[in-house]
Amino acid sequence: MRQKLMIVLTLIAAALLARNLYVMLLQLPDEALQGAIYRIIFFHVPAAWTALLCATAAGAGSILYLTSKKISYDGFAASVTEVGLAFGAINLVTGMIWGRIIWGIWWTWDPRLTSMLVGWLIYAGYLMLRSAIEDPTKRANMAAVVSIFAFADVPIIFFSIKWWRTQHPQPVVWGGGQMDPAMKSVLFLNWIPLLLLAAVFIMIRMNQERSERQIDALRRYAHAF
Amino acid sequence: MAIPAVRGIAAGKRVQPPRLSFLRQSLTIASKDLRSELRTKEALNSSLAFSLVILLLFSFAFEPTEEQTRQISGGLLWLVFAFAGALILNRSFARELANDCLDALVAAPISGAALFFGKTLANLALLLAVELISLPVFGIFYNVRWSEQIWPLMLVVLLGTWGLTVIGTMFSALTVDLRLRELMLPMLVYPIMIPVLLAAVQLTTPLVMGQPLTPELAPWLRLLAAYDVIFTALAFGLAETVLVR
Amino acid sequence: MNPIEVAGVWKFYGDFPALRDISFAAEAGACLALLGRNGAGKTTLLRIMAGLSRPARGNVSVCGAQARDLAARCSIGVLGHGVSLYDELSAFENLRLFARIYGLSEPARTAMEWLERTGLDRVKDGLVREFSRGMRQRLAVARAFLHDPAVLLLDEPFTALDDRAIALLQTLLRDALAEGRTIVISTHQLREALELATHVALLVRGRLAHAGERTTQMLEDTGWLYRQYGESQPGSAFNRHG
Numbered sequence: 001m002r003q004k005l006m007i008v009l010t011l012i013a014a015a016l017l018a019r020n021l022y023v024m025l026l027q028l029p030d031e032a033l034q035g036a037i038y039r040i041i042f043f044h045v046p047a048a049w050t051a052l053l054c055a056t057a058a059g060a061g062s063i064l065y066l067t068s069k070k071i072s073y074d075g076f077a078a079s080v081t082e083v084g085l086a087f088g089a090i091n092l093v094t095g096m097i098w099g100r101i102i103w104g105i106w107w108t109w110d111p112r113l114t115s116m117l118v119g120w121l122i123y124a125g126y127l128m129l130r131s132a133i134e135d136p137t138k139r140a141n142m143a144a145v146v147s148i149f150a151f152a153d154v155p156i157i158f159f160s161i162k163w164w165r166t167q168h169p170q171p172v173v174w175g176g177g178q179m180d181p182a183m184k185s186v187l188f189l190n191w192i193p194l195l196l197l198a199a200v201f202i203m204i205r206m207n208q209e210r211s212e213r214q215i216d217a218l219r220r221y222a223h224a225f
Numbered sequence: 226m227a228i229p230a231v232r233g234i235a236a237g238k239r240v241q242p243p244r245l246s247f248l249r250q251s252l253t254i255a256s257k258d259l260r261s262e263l264r265t266k267e268a269l270n271s272s273l274a275f276s277l278v279i280l281l282l283f284s285f286a287f288e289p290t291e292e293q294t295r296q297i298s299g300g301l302l303w304l305v306f307a308f309a310g311a312l313i314l315n316r317s318f319a320r321e322l323a324n325d326c327l328d329a330l331v332a333a334p335i336s337g338a339a340l341f342f343g344k345t346l347a348n349l350a351l352l353l354a355v356e357l358i359s360l361p362v363f364g365i366f367y368n369v370r371w372s373e374q375i376w377p378l379m380l381v382v383l384l385g386t387w388g389l390t391v392i393g394t395m396f397s398a399l400t401v402d403l404r405l406r407e408l409m410l411p412m413l414v415y416p417i418m419i420p421v422l423l424a425a426v427q428l429t430t431p432l433v434m435g436q437p438l439t440p441e442l443a444p445w446l447r448l449l450a451a452y453d454v455i456f457t458a459l460a461f462g463l464a465e466t467v468l469v470r
Numbered sequence: 471m472n473p474i475e476v477a478g479v480w481k482f483y484g485d486f487p488a489l490r491d492i493s494f495a496a497e498a499g500a501c502l503a504l505l506g507r508n509g510a511g512k513t514t515l516l517r518i519m520a521g522l523s524r525p526a527r528g529n530v531s532v533c534g535a536q537a538r539d540l541a542a543r544c545s546i547g548v549l550g551h552g553v554s555l556y557d558e559l560s561a562f563e564n565l566r567l568f569a570r571i572y573g574l575s576e577p578a579r580t581a582m583e584w585l586e587r588t589g590l591d592r593v594k595d596g597l598v599r600e601f602s603r604g605m606r607q608r609l610a611v612a613r614a615f616l617h618d619p620a621v622l623l624l625d626e627p628f629t630a631l632d633d634r635a636i637a638l639l640q641t642l643l644r645d646a647l648a649e650g651r652t653i654v655i656s657t658h659q660l661r662e663a664l665e666l667a668t669h670v671a672l673l674v675r676g677r678l679a680h681a682g683e684r685t686t687q688m689l690e691d692t693g694w695l696y697r698q699y700g701e702s703q704p705g706s707a708f709n710r711h712g
Contacts, residue, residue, distance in 0.1 A: 136484025
């Protein structure tokens, strides 16, 4: 049942992506100031939204784990964090490519990109901590605490870096200006396939986590005999 | 060798000795940590030495004229504080590992939050000591008069150090029995501390240069205070979860 | 109300049950010897009873309070694998610290009393890191007893003790039982524990295979209980100790 759901979601995502790519590449005109490369925004921005959503879900999963002690919530939190890291990486790389092409610089300390980088490092640390703890129950407890701290830090990081950069204005990725409504609709429409793909990846990852727990339990059974 | 007979311990009758208040519990733990640290001075000495070395290294790395140094003073000082602090914070819960002392503390009638608070207070005292020695050394090496706005500067140092210490102590408890603890603690903790470091740097540089706290610096001060409040509350709330495995 | 009541305790490592549906009670004046192979769950169970760990299901109550409550922790004395003493503090400072933590009214005086009782008063200002192993163990015993706990939990206390420390511990435990305290000892060293024990419980792979009074048969043939449940006796040639 789950597998069928995953396949269906993937197909819908693929179809939407195909349609969006067609619109992006063939129907929309080049943007006035930024030329052809602006199209990268249709992946850059929704990837950031997806990553943020994943961070929120991870925080929620961690709180749910600590209150209910059901270890499947911990598996959910870990999976969501990994997928969120992947989309965060997409956001960072697309941002850097854009910056390189438009202004010739790889990294401009744009506040949003910088915040995403710091957040990425924090959640990468979360995964590193998980890999260092053997006992699944203890791992779940410690990871949940880190995830809650990380999530509490996300808005603080965002605002502090934004204030910091307003003191030293630099070229900003897609700085200001209104977006053409046609482009805006493509932006939101492209978020949907990304979300669907994120959901599929999360489901795959959660299956893996469950299998790992079962293997771990079997190994402990074997050692106990 | 008989135990003196105590009234009331028989057939499940409950004995309720008076329990310490939260503050007294924390202060007992804090004074224990400080007493044992001051006896060996291991963490204190290595942290101080490290901060002096970094101050020296920066002067070789950047060839500072006086004006340049004043402009990077905030960043330089807080990097020194953060790196030197890691040595102290790492030791915090690690010192309980030898002889299984942590078990005895967790099994004792002390709340997890009180244990955490006591250790945080001790770390705060130790780190402040290192910082208050590093400041004059910085002034000497770099020929900078930093004490014109000393009281606002002390406020910023206190708030910033509290932020570093709360996070560092919490993560010290989290990572206490991990293999790569000395590596994992800084890697986990530094990204989370970025807002504190940022705010502290933004406030420290003008203060060291002698400028008073202007209203446009107020958001940074508010950020420091908010960070301290939020993460102290989180740490108190989650201390039991981390300590009772 | 019994001093120790364990009801339906389960503990998991991930999906693996380390403890399965453990239920028993211990009366005042009882000494329970907790037996089992390595990995059977003895230390896990003791840690839950001491409030160091939380069960996934079920609960433990000590002197009427839940194991993790402050009221319960006041009544429990713990002696684990490590001595739980601070190397950089003196013997006196260590005992005074724990006396303070347990809320005793005269911490310094209680600390001195216990130093005298364990024969360590002449080295009261010596740092623990300079103590011999036997001295540390005696100090650890003092630490566990000084707040007059109604319940004592000891995890393999006789392991690597010297004769003087063993004698001290046995005397203290007998006196404690005579005063109506309750003791749980987890151990491999069957002889010393079974001599003191009034009851015996055997953990096999996380389950309570046997719980009942200690019989003279158990005392005379220390491996009997293990063989009853198909377990090889710990300490035999093919079992790693500790």
